[in-house]
Amino acid sequence: MDATSSRRLAALGGHLVSASAVSEGGGAVVNEQMAGLGLNDTAATGSGVQQELQRLLEHDSFEERRRMKELMKSELFIPRYAVPLAEERELALQRLRVLCHSGNFRIEDFRVDPMRIFAAHECAAFADPSMATKMTVQFNLFGGTILKLGTQRHHDLLLRGITSLDDIGCFALTELGYGNNAVEMETTATFDAATDEFIIHTPTPLAQKYWITNSAIHAHWAVVFAQLLIGGTNHGIHGFLVPIRDKQDLRPCPGVRIEDMGHKMGCNGVDNGKLWFDRVRVPRSALLDAFSQVERDGSFRSVGSLEVLQALFVVREGRLLGQLVAAMKEGRSGPQASPAALLLRRVFDIWMRQQSDTVQHTAAAFAEREVLEACCRALAARSLSPALRALLEPVVRLYALHRLEQDLAWFLTEGLVPLASGTAVGEAARALCRQLAPHYRTLLDSFGIPDHLVAAPIAGDWAAYNEADNQGELLGQVW
Numbered sequence: 001m002d003a004t005s006s007r008r009l010a011a012l013g014g015h016l017v018s019a020s021a022v023s024e025g026g027g028a029v030v031n032e033q034m035a036g037l038g039l040n041d042t043a044a045t046g047s048g049v050q051q052e053l054q055r056l057l058e059h060d061s062f063e064e065r066r067r068m069k070e071l072m073k074s075e076l077f078i079p080r081y082a083v084p085l086a087e088e089r090e091l092a093l094q095r096l097r098v099l100c101h102s103g104n105f106r107i108e109d110f111r112v113d114p115m116r117i118f119a120a121h122e123c124a125a126f127a128d129p130s131m132a133t134k135m136t137v138q139f140n141l142f143g144g145t146i147l148k149l150g151t152q153r154h155h156d157l158l159l160r161g162i163t164s165l166d167d168i169g170c171f172a173l174t175e176l177g178y179g180n181n182a183v184e185m186e187t188t189a190t191f192d193a194a195t196d197e198f199i200i201h202t203p204t205p206l207a208q209k210y211w212i213t214n215s216a217i218h219a220h221w222a223v224v225f226a227q228l229l230i231g232g233t234n235h236g237i238h239g240f241l242v243p244i245r246d247k248q249d250l251r252p253c254p255g256v257r258i259e260d261m262g263h264k265m266g267c268n269g270v271d272n273g274k275l276w277f278d279r280v281r282v283p284r285s286a287l288l289d290a291f292s293q294v295e296r297d298g299s300f301r302s303v304g305s306l307e308v309l310q311a312l313f314v315v316r317e318g319r320l321l322g323q324l325v326a327a328m329k330e331g332r333s334g335p336q337a338s339p340a341a342l343l344l345r346r347v348f349d350i351w352m353r354q355q356s357d358t359v360q361h362t363a364a365a366f367a368e369r370e371v372l373e374a375c376c377r378a379l380a381a382r383s384l385s386p387a388l389r390a391l392l393e394p395v396v397r398l399y400a401l402h403r404l405e406q407d408l409a410w411f412l413t414e415g416l417v418p419l420a421s422g423t424a425v426g427e428a429a430r431a432l433c434r435q436l437a438p439h440y441r442t443l444l445d446s447f448g449i450p451d452h453l454v455a456a457p458i459a460g461d462w463a464a465y466n467e468a469d470n471q472g473e474l475l476g477q478v479w
């Protein structure tokens, strides 16, 4: 692995020197040029530190990651570009099948070791973003929902098949008319006490399930979210397990209409579709009932009452977000006739309409603080070698300074950073870049991306790659 990034960088550096120099064995020229730019690793960093840093970055599931990267050496994983839509989708599925059958992760890992599933996603994304998207819908959205909202009977039916891909699923939340505002969705699940079934129905064109990943071609099952109606009462949105295709011939089940959404701007290995349900009947057991149950007589039970949940959410928001709390306090001073409903409306109004920018800004600030704290924890760990600490500390400072620079206007106008310091932020970041440049090799190699997953002739033998007509494809090419 050590020589990998040097080779790639030397090839890329070759674009800075004349073509003749490269064809005349320009590697040495390139290395000289890079040394001139100060871009050669110093003795202070080397393979020991690189391996330690790679361990830190791949801090979990190291062996599983290594095995998955190794698996992706096979020809199946070489990127293919000018292929028909159907083939691209089939490729994504076949690749996913190889990873799923490798035994490196399974859906139950969400209970015992979720990092293994996240590591699988990271590895999958190196090779094929479409495969990674299909994986995340199968394991996170579909599988995760079955695991967390479903109960034993759903687990017995599906967990094994989710891991092996014998049961492919999709997650049908979004509707044409209801994306971010999914809580207002129209799809209904009406309990029919006479037959002990739910009737899943799409009442209007706006209620069709829209953009549903895996649904156009591959999914056998859908977790369908719908308004639960029992005897004229709406109990809110719940998830239902609905078979949408015959597992043998893959034809849509009766009453289920599936439309393919076709070509997209990218990720065409992902089959997105639209789903319509025409009074599709499913047994009462189709309700994912970990938190809400419907009894045989139609009586409904739920873990938390809506009032308690509303109060919980208000408290959570209040504690997390100081600025929004101030606005909410204003809201609480209104009429007392219906405090819960009034408060909810007020919170919604503030959150979605008045403070939308602040909410998003706060979310970014929260994430950046989390990242910085995690980095500082890693730096403070006793197990870290002095050499790696010396390398990482400026990397972490560069991250923080870069983010500070991005948001400098806010820090300056809030008076948190004096003007003189603010002016120096950009130069401080660039000085750190210069300081870190000689260690590029160690830093790059620590990401552990093997050559066979780079798939970029420009970082390989680009001259050899362009000797023959390859139509821009990589399969069967030397480069």
Ligand SMILES: Cc1cc2nc3c(=O)[nH]c(=O)nc-3n(C[C@H](O)[C@H](O)[C@H](O)COP(=O)(O)OP(=O)(O)OC[C@H]3O[C@@H](n4cnc5c(N)ncnc54)[C@H](O)[C@@H]3O)c2cc1C
Residues within 6 Å of the ligand: 137, 141, 170, 171, 172, 173, 174, 176, 177, 178, 179, 180, 181, 210, 211, 212, 213, 214, 272, 352, 353, 356
């Ligand atoms: C490739 C792809 C795959 C998908 N796969 C699935 C899937 O498997 N299952 C599924 O259920 N859904 C899926 N979706 C749908 C996806 O979840 C929705 O697109 C998403 O929830 C946004 O909804 P929308 O497209 O209706 O956008 P809208 O909700 O109409 O939003 C449009 C724009 O307005 C902004 N906006 C909306 N409301 C507010 C607000 N209150 N304040 C500020 N800005 C606002 C949004 O940020 C966005 O920029 C997929 C979508 C795509 C593109």
